[in-house]
Amino acid sequence: MINIGLLGCGRIAKRHADLLGNGQIAGARLCAVCDIVPERADAYGTQFKVPSFHQIDEFLNHRDIDVVAVLTPSGMHPQHAIAAAQAGKHVIVEKPMALRLDDADAMIHACDDAGVKLFVVKQNRFNVPVRKLREALDAGRFGKLILGTVRVRWCRDQAYYDQDAWRGTWQFDGGVLTNQASHHVDLLEWMMGDVDSVHARSMVALAHIEAEDTAIATLKFRNGALGIIEATTAARPADLEGSISVLGERGAVEIAGFSVNKIRTWQFSEPTVEDEEIIHRYSVNPPNVYGFGHQAYYEHVVSCIRDGSAAIVDGLVGRKSLELISAMYESIETGKEVSLRFHPKRCRLGEVTNGRTHG
Incomplete structure (x- = not known):
């Protein structure tokens, strides 16, 4: 059984938790959840009877986790995916894998260095x-x-x-x-x-x-x-x-x-x-708007981890x-x-700003 932990319990987490926590993915199960908003993590933990964490370090130290699904805001994907890889966990990351190309490269290198697989969700x-x-x-x-x-x-x-x-x-x-x-x-x-x-x-x-x-x-x-x-x-x-x-x-x-x-x-x-x-x-x-693809996607992830085959959408494809x-x-x-190919000069993705502006 492949144990998967969810890092981030926002809107998209429901789709992942429902599949993994309700036994809909053969060979995989939900084993832990984490969110910096305690009530979000605890709600999923209670619903699916798994440990809930509020700090990423404690979550990544949980021995049962084989794979971390990074479901945090897109701009945080790189730091969280790299931390998971360095903890020896395979990484699933929701789209987009990162906001900056340099960060995407860092994620790919971190997973390669740690000998873990990187899956980008393109269900x-x-x-x-x-x-x-x-x-x-x-x-x-x-x-x-x-x-x-x-x-x-x-x-x-x-x-x-x-x-x-x-x-x-x-x-x-x-x-x-x-x-x-x-x-x-x-x-x-x-x-x-x-x-x-x-x-x-x-x-x-x-x-x-x-x-x-x-x-x-x-x-x-x-x-x-x-x-x-x-x-x-x-x-x-x-x-x-x-x-x-x-x-x-x-x-x-x-x-x-x-x-x-x-x-x-x-x-x-x-x-x-x-x-x-x-x-x-x-x-x-x-x-629903997420369609049917997540279940087939997770089945693909399980197969890749079990037999060592290549992912359809790995870090390079996601990039x-x-x-x-x-x-x-x-x-x-x-x-x-x-x-294409190019190096961004004025693309604003990942740019630190003072807050929202009005349309």
Whole structure:
């Protein structure tokens, strides 16, 4: 049995705790929780009958823990992931793995030096429709790729941002590109290939936060295809969609719903017998915004730890989407098209500020 401890008991922790604490992951169980807000940690500890800690040092010294799931604010991921690695624990880190590329590199090196695995949570890669799309790409069914698009049209009102002081800040969170859209950015790059350059714009439309709640970007991929990223938390009064579409010379697929889990379009010039089943079977929206992917993700983690296989999204893969997000912020600040690979100069992610500004 692989024992997993949760570091951070905020909003996303419920999804992790429900799976691990209720026996839904074969071969893994929840063994401890930690949060600097005592009542948060204690509530999970009581609910799932596991020890709760309020200090990271005491938590990491708990002998039962094999893996630490880092669920703290994004700007704190590096220090917490590195501390867990140095304590000899495998590391699972929620998206984004870090806010600065240098910090992502430090996390990768720390895990390598300690001989532990680093897993970055990209659960949407495990959604069955997404996997079917990837299989179609690998089989060459699209031919030449033309255009890839992701849309994140979600509703996050001021009450959401006011839940915690770190939300929407440059130092600990970033905006919609870094937080809500980071999964979709990862999927777009995974499907369409390496990005050559990006040009982006953003604004603070409705939320009273430092970073953006609305952004758009155009991309040029190295294979010649183009891409579009549209992301906002200013959809009102409710979530609309989280989608990806891929268009090629011989096919078009769009996966929508609100968590990239519902096939809206699946058409190819050369249909197969399986196509009709795919369309009917995977056209159902999941019950919540997190979709079905976390369970398959944790099963993958367990398998990797047990047999020593490579993670689908390790530190290097997690860094790749962070680099693209950083390039978008660099473009927003400079007003110019930014080429990948690059070193951030004006990207504000991780920047220490005096607090929130008003949109």
